[in-house]
Every structure is written in structure tokens, then in C-alpha cells.
Amino acid sequence: MMVKAGEGRHTQLVLTKKRAKQQQRNTCTIATWQVGVDRTEVIKSNLNPVFSKVFTVDYYFEEVQKLRFEVYDIHGHCSIGSRDDDFLGGVEMTLGQIVAQKRITKGLFLKYGKYAGKSTVTVISEEISGNNGYVELSFCARKLDDKDLFSKSDPFLEIYRVNDDQSEQLVHRTEVIKNNLNPVWEPFKVSLSSLCCCEEKRKLRCLVWDYDSRGKHDFIGEFYATFEEMQKGIGGNKVQWDCVNPKYKLKKRNYKNSGFVILSDLKIHRVYSFLDYIMGGCQIHFTVAIDFTASNGDPRNSCSLHYINPYQPNEYLKALVAVGEICQDYDSDKRFSALGFGARIPPKYEFCIAE
Numbered sequence: 001m002m003v004k005a006g007e008g009r010h011t012q013l014v015l016t017k018k019r020a021k022q023q024q025r026n027t028c029t030i031a032t033w034q035v036g037v038d039r040t041e042v043i044k045s046n047l048n049p050v051f052s053k054v055f056t057v058d059y060y061f062e063e064v065q066k067l068r069f070e071v072y073d074i075h076g077h078c079s080i081g082s083r084d085d086d087f088l089g090g091v092e093m094t095l096g097q098i099v100a101q102k103r104i105t106k107g108l109f110l111k112y113g114k115y116a117g118k119s120t121v122t123v124i125s126e127e128i129s130g131n132n133g134y135v136e137l138s139f140c141a142r143k144l145d146d147k148d149l150f151s152k153s154d155p156f157l158e159i160y161r162v163n164d165d166q167s168e169q170l171v172h173r174t175e176v177i178k179n180n181l182n183p184v185w186e187p188f189k190v191s192l193s194s195l196c197c198c199e200e201k202r203k204l205r206c207l208v209w210d211y212d213s214r215g216k217h218d219f220i221g222e223f224y225a226t227f228e229e230m231q232k233g234i235g236g237n238k239v240q241w242d243c244v245n246p247k248y249k250l251k252k253r254n255y256k257n258s259g260f261v262i263l264s265d266l267k268i269h270r271v272y273s274f275l276d277y278i279m280g281g282c283q284i285h286f287t288v289a290i291d292f293t294a295s296n297g298d299p300r301n302s303c304s305l306h307y308i309n310p311y312q313p314n315e316y317l318k319a320l321v322a323v324g325e326i327c328q329d330y331d332s333d334k335r336f337s338a339l340g341f342g343a344r345i346p347p348k349y350e351f352c353i354a355e
Contacts, residue, residue, distance in 0.1 A: 037067075042074050045215035052173040054194065057095065065095040069121050071108060089116030098125045124169070134191045136267040137230070139174065140184040144243065144259035147210035147218040152179045154211040155220060157261070161196060162203040171195055171204070176211040187265070192227070200228040208243050208261065221245045221258035233266035284330035285337075288320055293342035 037057055043049035059065070073086035089108025098104055103124045108116040139157055147153045156176045160168040172190055177183035196202040204225045210218035221243035233239045242257040249255050297304030305315050313321065328334060 052170050068092045089119050098123050133270045136189045138187040138265040140262050142182050142260045144181045145220050152181050154178045155183045158207045160205040196227045201226050233263040239263040286327040287337040289339040291341050
């Protein structure tokens, strides 16, 4: 979950859930009271799912923003909350609590305030810099180890960011490629803040797994990379890493790797901010349009918005000054167009549209 601060600050929230009963397919949703915000992907046959879905909500320091997280066991392809789905529990907290504590774990509640056993949901928040860039990554693999007896492996790739305290944060999980030792995963996009906190040398731990429908995925291998290394893949240049299983490396004398993972393409996209446009020379032209028709009342009447107050500006003038003082700094010629509808122009005092 990515949280946008009112002052250009951002935090990221990642949802996890633990449950100690029968295996099931889990998904987590987040709602601002009764207004649905978003939902995670469905993780099959896992009692301790780590969701890779990132949520985005606006964060305002001056407001109490109440959120509700709900976890469901999904049975069908219908929307969340259908009759076929089991409600596993929910919990309410404020966005301020999440941001202040950075990592918060709370027990889930069933209906009528009953505890959902030992089930918990953990939300992790992280401040993100104002960098609005993101990257598009295309990964594939070659000659991966075969973990299945009667078929080939069903590989998928996970990318974790290594934090300063050596904890790991899931950044992305690819789709599963069935029965293939040379998978080509779909390209995906991720923000630079999520990927590496905008630090090119920050370590990324990448793991390759053989998917198991029961949730007990077989480990194929891993490798470490940095965004600095990945940037060599710009323009279609391929970057390759050995996919290594540490246990095999210790036990087998002639062991080299469990295959290769290849970054076949990398594209960097930058999302320009308002400040980028202004510093790049963008001008803001301030234009005013005023309704002078009688619908606004007699200007001699104090109830009219056009009332000519001998002691202070009327509401129209106050609004024009408030907005104009800000916009004038971004207009090089300092000339502002004023449009009047229904005004009587001297000397004949005829109705017209004037500029």
C-alpha cells in the first residue's frame, strides 16, 4: 500500500496475514469505512501469505483517516464478499497509527467483535522520497533445475529489497510459468522508491521457486543484484546472474548453479511533477471571468457579492487577490486578462462581453 502525504511525502504499506487452521486461498482488502479502496492478489494454499500488492491512499496529517482491513478465503472468481467466500476477519486502524509505528500488527476480529483465533494482519509503512520515476523490467531464465518428477518445474520469481536493518521487503512476485525450465515472465513496472528507495547500490535479493499448488513451493535458487547492475540492461542489453542454491553449493563439489536469470530489458520512465514543469519554464497565465449580470444582485445592496463596500474589498475582489498573488509569480509578462459578462461599458453603457 503506497500512501501519499499532503506535503509530498509518501509511505508504503505491505499487508501480511497469519492463520493457524486449515489451508485456504487468501486475499486482503482495504476500505476507508464503507468505501472500498483496493484488494490484493489471491494467494493459494498458504496460511502465512505475504501480499505483493501495493495500496495507494492519500495521507493528510490534519485528518483522522480510518481504514478497515478485511481478509477473505476465496472460493470462486466473483467479487469479494460473495456468498461463496469466507470472511476470515477484519481490523480497523487509522492511517496515523500505521505511519507513526511504521510496522503494526493487530489481531483480526470476526463479526460481533469476536477474535478470529490467533489470526493477525501486519501492515508495514515506509516513507518514500519524492522521486516519481518507475522502471519496467523484463526477466527470463535459462536451464533452471527440474524439481518435478513427472514434469518440468513451474517457476516464478520474487524480488525483495534489503533494508538498512537487513530485513527484507517484497517488491514484486511474477506470475507462474507452467512446465518450463526456460521461462519468460511478463514485463512489470515498479517505482524506484519501492524497488531500491532510489538508491542504486541498495541490495536486491531475487529468489526463484518451483510453484506447488499446495503452497509448499520448492526453492530453485537465488542471486543478489543492485539497480546499478540492472541499468546495464537499458536498450535491450542483457544482464545475467547465476541462480544459486546455497545448500547445493556446500554439498556438491562440482556444483556451479541451478540455472541463469536474465534481465532482457529495462526501461526507465519518469513521471514529471508540477515543480518539474515550472522549473522547466512552464508559464501559468491568469485569466479572470466575472459575471456582471443582475443575477448577482444590486451592487449597492450589502447582500450582493458585487456589493461596493466603501471600507473593504468585496468577496469577488478578495478571491481575485488571493489567487492572483499566487499565480503572478509564474507569469513572466504580469499581464492578466479580465473577462466581463453582462457589463455596461461607458460611455453608452451597453451590455457586452468585454475583455
